[in-house]
Amino acid sequence: xxxxxxxxxxxxxxxxxxxxxxxxxxxxxxxxxxxxxxxxxxxxxxxxxxxxxxxxxxxxxxxxxxxxxxxxxxxxxxxxxxxxxxxxxxxxxxxxxxxxxxxxxxxxxxxxxxxxxxxxxxxxxxxxxxxxxxxxxxxxxxxxxxxxxxxxxxxxxxxxxxxxxxxxxxxxxxxxxxxxxxxxxxxxxxxxxxxxxxxxxxxxxxxxxxxxxxxxxxxxxxxxxxxxxxxxxxxxxxxxxxxxxxxxxxxxxxxxxxxxxxxxxxxxxxxxxxxxxxxxxxxxxxxxxxxxxxxxxxxxxxxxxxxxxxxxxxx
Amino acid sequence: xxxxxxxxxxxxxxxxxxxxxxxxxxxxxxxxxxxxxxxxxxxxxxxxxxxxxxxxxxxxxxxxxxxxxxxxxxxxxxxxxxxxxxxxxxxxxxxxxxxxxxxxxxxxxxxxxxxxxxxxxxxxxxxxxxxxxxxxxxxxxxxxxxxxxxxxxxxxxxxxxxxxxxxxxxxxxxxxxxxxxxxxxxxxxxxxxxxxxxxxxxxxxxxxxxxxxxxxxxxxxxxxxxxxxxxxxxxxxxxxxxxxxxxxxxxxxxxxxxxxxxxxxxxxxxxxxxxxxxxxxxxxxxxxxxxxxxxxxxxxxxxxxxxxxxxxxxx
Numbered sequence: 001x002x003x004x005x006x007x008x009x010x011x012x013x014x015x016x017x018x019x020x021x022x023x024x025x026x027x028x029x030x031x032x033x034x035x036x037x038x039x040x041x042x043x044x045x046x047x048x049x050x051x052x053x054x055x056x057x058x059x060x061x062x063x064x065x066x067x068x069x070x071x072x073x074x075x076x077x078x079x080x081x082x083x084x085x086x087x088x089x090x091x092x093x094x095x096x097x098x099x100x101x102x103x104x105x106x107x108x109x110x111x112x113x114x115x116x117x118x119x120x121x122x123x124x125x126x127x128x129x130x131x132x133x134x135x136x137x138x139x140x141x142x143x144x145x146x147x148x149x150x151x152x153x154x155x156x157x158x159x160x161x162x163x164x165x166x167x168x169x170x171x172x173x174x175x176x177x178x179x180x181x182x183x184x185x186x187x188x189x190x191x192x193x194x195x196x197x198x199x200x201x202x203x204x205x206x207x208x209x210x211x212x213x214x215x216x217x218x219x220x221x222x223x224x225x226x227x228x229x230x231x232x233x234x235x236x237x238x239x240x241x242x243x244x245x246x247x248x249x250x251x252x253x254x255x256x257x258x259x260x261x262x263x264x265x266x267x268x269x270x271x272x273x274x275x276x277x278x279x280x281x282x283x284x285x286x287x288x289x290x291x292x293x294x295x296x297x298x299x300x301x302x303x304x305x306x307x308x309x310x311x312x313x314x315x
Numbered sequence: 316x317x318x319x320x321x322x323x324x325x326x327x328x329x330x331x332x333x334x335x336x337x338x339x340x341x342x343x344x345x346x347x348x349x350x351x352x353x354x355x356x357x358x359x360x361x362x363x364x365x366x367x368x369x370x371x372x373x374x375x376x377x378x379x380x381x382x383x384x385x386x387x388x389x390x391x392x393x394x395x396x397x398x399x400x401x402x403x404x405x406x407x408x409x410x411x412x413x414x415x416x417x418x419x420x421x422x423x424x425x426x427x428x429x430x431x432x433x434x435x436x437x438x439x440x441x442x443x444x445x446x447x448x449x450x451x452x453x454x455x456x457x458x459x460x461x462x463x464x465x466x467x468x469x470x471x472x473x474x475x476x477x478x479x480x481x482x483x484x485x486x487x488x489x490x491x492x493x494x495x496x497x498x499x500x501x502x503x504x505x506x507x508x509x510x511x512x513x514x515x516x517x518x519x520x521x522x523x524x525x526x527x528x529x530x531x532x533x534x535x536x537x538x539x540x541x542x543x544x545x546x547x548x549x550x551x552x553x554x555x556x557x558x559x560x561x562x563x564x565x566x567x568x569x570x571x572x573x574x575x576x577x578x579x580x581x582x583x584x585x586x587x588x589x590x591x592x593x594x595x596x597x598x599x600x601x602x603x604x605x606x607x608x609x610x611x612x613x614x615x616x617x618x619x620x621x622x623x624x625x626x627x628x629x630x
Contacts (some may be wrong), residue, residue, distance in 0.1 A: 004387075012555070019561075037568070045396065062439075066626055067332045096329070110401045112562065124575065142454055146542040146543070147559070150545070152541070152542060152545060153541040153542075153545075153612020154537075154538055154541040154542035156538065175550060176517060182537060182541035184528060184530060184535075184537050184538050185530065185531075185534060186530055186532035187528055187529060187530060187531075188527065188528050188529045190524075190527070190529050190582065191578060191579050191582050192528050192532070192575075192579045194524055194529060194535060194538045195538045195539070195542040195543055196579070197520055197524065197583070198520055198521060198524075198535075198538065198539060198543060198578060199543045199552070200520075200576055200579040200580060200583070201516050201517055201519065201520035201583055202513055202516055202517045202543075202547075202552055203552045203553075203556065203576070204516065204576075204580055204583070205512055205513055205515075205516035206513060206551070206552045206553060207540060209505075209509055209512065209513075210553075212503065212505070213502055213503050214501060214502060214503045214505050215499060215501055215502060215509050216500075216502075217553045219499035219500060220499075220509060220513075220549065220551060220553065221550065221551020221552065221553050221554050222469075222497060222499050222603065223469055223471065223499050223509045223513065223551070223552050224510070224547050224551040224552060225547065225548065225549065225550060226467070226468040226469040226497035226511060227461040227467060227468075227469035227510040228461070228510055228513060228514045228547070229544065229547030229548045229549075229551070230467060230468075230548050230623060231616070231620065232517075232539050232540065232544030232547050233540065233544045233545050233546065233548035233619075233623055234540065234544075234545070234615075234616055234619040234620055234623065235536065235612075235616055236521070236535060236537065236539040236540055236544070237514065237517055237518045237521045237535075237536065237539060238518075238521060238532045238536050238596060238600055238603070239536050239537060239600060239603055239604075239612070240616075241518065242597075242600040242603075242604075242610065243612055243613055244462070246334075246609075247609035247610075249597060249600075250593070250597035250600045251593050251594070251597045254588050254593040254596070254597075255593070258588040258593070259517070260439065260507075260586075261515055261519075261588065262588065264506050264507045264512060264515040265513070265515060265519055265585065265623060267505065267506050268512070268515070268516055268519070270580065270615070271574065272578065273569050273573040278565070278566050278569040278570070278573070279566070281553060281565055281569070282557075282564060282565035282569075284553065285553055285554060285557040285564075285565045288553070288554055288557075289554075289555075289557075294558065294561075294562035295562075297550075297554070297558055298558055300549075301549055301550055301555075301558060304548075304549040304627040305499065305545060305546065305549055306628070307375070307626035307627050308545060308548055308549065308623050308626055308627055309545070310626070311619070311622035311623055311624050311625070311626040312619040312623055
């Protein structure tokens, strides 16, 4: 299939407007696109408009708001086919149930131009299962964001043997160049893709350390933020250890420290999230909150994310 | 034991001046202290002076250089007892061999005032084994930094049942208030303490994803830096998931997502660092280097670390 130049895209469809769809809408509007939003809920429009208004300040500070951007260039539909008509690209973020995906694909596909790509935000369903709801499965790709999509640059791209490879290349251009995001290619379908697996691996040992009484929830979090987490915002784990060789290279690093890692890996925990464990972790989080409420904490998180991106990740 | 007010400390001993000892020296000098350095190698002095000169710019940008700081307020000794005399605090960073630790402790202890605390930078030895080299084991604490100590705020503090608890409290005051570091308390001795275990857990799954062909070394690193790593420089894994509940709290997060984590954890890999695996990871790192050499990459890392700390972690 031949697709239009990603840099010329000026209208997109957003199918499903929960918090993920609302965040995508804010991003696409900031990048100067017109956005057609489908959500079956009558509250969808207010929620999305509020979300966009709230996100605009961070997007502005990140330099993501294009000159021609208009936060009101958004229209709302409770008919999915109407939202899908006349757009060259659709980002789908409906709930993670296969029947819901199939139902909405069945509604929108007859309204799509042949070259319209559907990118699903799904984190938990298999591509081939989702493709079963489409007459043309080659148009479906996975473009998995990291919450919130309008702030966090990462988009994981994945297709399968039925996916048009050119659709993935197109999406890389669209997200990287048109949307200023950072994409990776997931080459093989595994549960939770890449970033969520890495998060899960870290959290597993973080929980283990708390449940074993090695450190408090607050101190484990403090260790990450003021230690390895600081470095992971700069470089990934492979490159950091590569530099940890002192310039001798990764083979030397593995030769010298591999046996230590082997011992540590053998001692890693496999905690169970029992109700008792959940209470210990939750109590620890309450201690760490130190009276700050959800709004305060999320505002702090997002303000610092923007500061980091502006400090380290500008072009 | 009664110790002097940590805020009045103006001289310290650094025993062992490899890269860790040299980095500690730079930090203590920046904080306006006089530093007595022991290293058996005749090249020690030149190496440390070069290290300090090189580190001073980052320390200045971080606001860590006190008004009265003098990068030349450092004296060098090839006799460990001389370096240890007349200092209220010693940071020991000699090589990770128990015979070397015991040998140097035997040399310095007779020269120490009764209230002088020895903090070891050791990452791999047991405290009780190290204490066996001291007449007064109560004075030994572990103060484990994260490389490079002059930049990364984290210091992990740990003692055992023979350690004077007041020595740990003192060290918390010294590192947090006098040195502007961030300390955590490791409550139980486990291999690699806290931060290195968390790093090891993440790297294990990162290696697994590469060896399984799910993503390239470069893309795994990119996923961390532009996804979860960004967030870990702001908040730790527990607090981030706590906020991931949308304000409903960690119990609700675990109730809703616990089953998914359980599935993902069951699918985590246990890679072996065989020579073949080492080659795949090392080749991937070379691709990711894209021609940048060790000096360039470490300079980039440190510049971005300083930018992040100034952007997010000021008081």
